Amino acid sequence: MLNKEKKIKKILKKIYKNKIVVGHSNSSRNPKMAKFILFKNKQFDIINPFKILKYKKKAQKFLKECASIGGIILYVGTKKQIKFIVEKYAKKVKMPFINYKWPAGLLTNIKNTRLSIKKKNILETQKKTIYKYLSKKEKLFMNRKYDKINKKFGTIFNMNRLPMAIIIVDVKKEHIAVKEAFKTSIYTIGIVDTDSSPQYIDYPIPANDDLSKSINYILKGLTRSIIKGLKERKLNLKKEKNKLFLKKDEDKLNLKKDEDKLNLKKDEDKLNLKKDE
Numbered sequence: 001m002l003n004k005e006k007k008i009k010k011i012l013k014k015i016y017k018n019k020i021v022v023g024h025s026n027s028s029r030n031p032k033m034a035k036f037i038l039f040k041n042k043q044f045d046i047i048n049p050f051k052i053l054k055y056k057k058k059a060q061k062f063l064k065e066c067a068s069i070g071g072i073i074l075y076v077g078t079k080k081q082i083k084f085i086v087e088k089y090a091k092k093v094k095m096p097f098i099n100y101k102w103p104a105g106l107l108t109n110i111k112n113t114r115l116s117i118k119k120k121n122i123l124e125t126q127k128k129t130i131y132k133y134l135s136k137k138e139k140l141f142m143n144r145k146y147d148k149i150n151k152k153f154g155t156i157f158n159m160n161r162l163p164m165a166i167i168i169v170d171v172k173k174e175h176i177a178v179k180e181a182f183k184t185s186i187y188t189i190g191i192v193d194t195d196s197s198p199q200y201i202d203y204p205i206p207a208n209d210d211l212s213k214s215i216n217y218i219l220k221g222l223t224r225s226i227i228k229g230l231k232e233r234k235l236n237l238k239k240e241k242n243k244l245f246l247k248k249d250e251d252k253l254n255l256k257k258d259e260d261k262l263n264l265k266k267d268e269d270k271l272n273l274k275k276d277e
Helices: 002-017 031-036 049-068 080-092 110-129 136-156 175-183 212-276
Strands: 022-025 037-040 044-047 073-076 165-169 187-192 203-206
Touching: 002 049, 031 037, 044 049, 049 073, 049 165, 049 187, 049 203, 049 212, 073 080, 080 212, 110 136, 165 175, 165 212, 175 187, 187 212
Parallel strands: 073 165, 165 187, 187 203
Antiparallel strands: 022 044, 037 044
């Protein structure tokens, strides 16, 4: 019990240190966020740190399960101050991410998304092969075309199917992503500040969505759970492979036994024929 209390105290210290509890001003508060607020400050709403812990744990548990069954998890965060944080944690787990601008219809029109990714891949191969034989004008045109597609879809090149879940930083800013995920029945994990609505978020995490310290702390925890899930998946795949190898060995042994039985039967038949003669 004492160890648990010490751990909780340490976590709470980190939450206060990173200013995760600091919400928006009282005037801009969304009424749907009232249950997450501990008290009103003179300037800001203060989020309940125990609620932050509770909802963060729920999201982490879900993400671990999601990664363990091979689900794609898309990271979304286009704010200037958090672009590099989103990229850093998405690359850690080799997951797709959007940190420039949400491409409209990314989830609702997956066919067009796949076509755009294909175009990007074709342009990449062209750059490697025929690029040096092109004229200056053609090179400029190809570079512009490639840069335009790469800005939109370069970070989701490994998204060959719809994601199982989306981690959204600032659900108010990324409202289009939230709507598209809701339409396509994709699970959403959202960092929700006091001025936002948690209505369409499956796993809301009440926290400050402006400070890079706050976002870094939450994304770090979520990414850790994804890493755990990916490790579990690797272990399960290894176990399945071992089972297959064992089954193959058993089948080989059974075949050998059947062959030996047939050979013995043949020998017996030969001996019986000799006796009859």
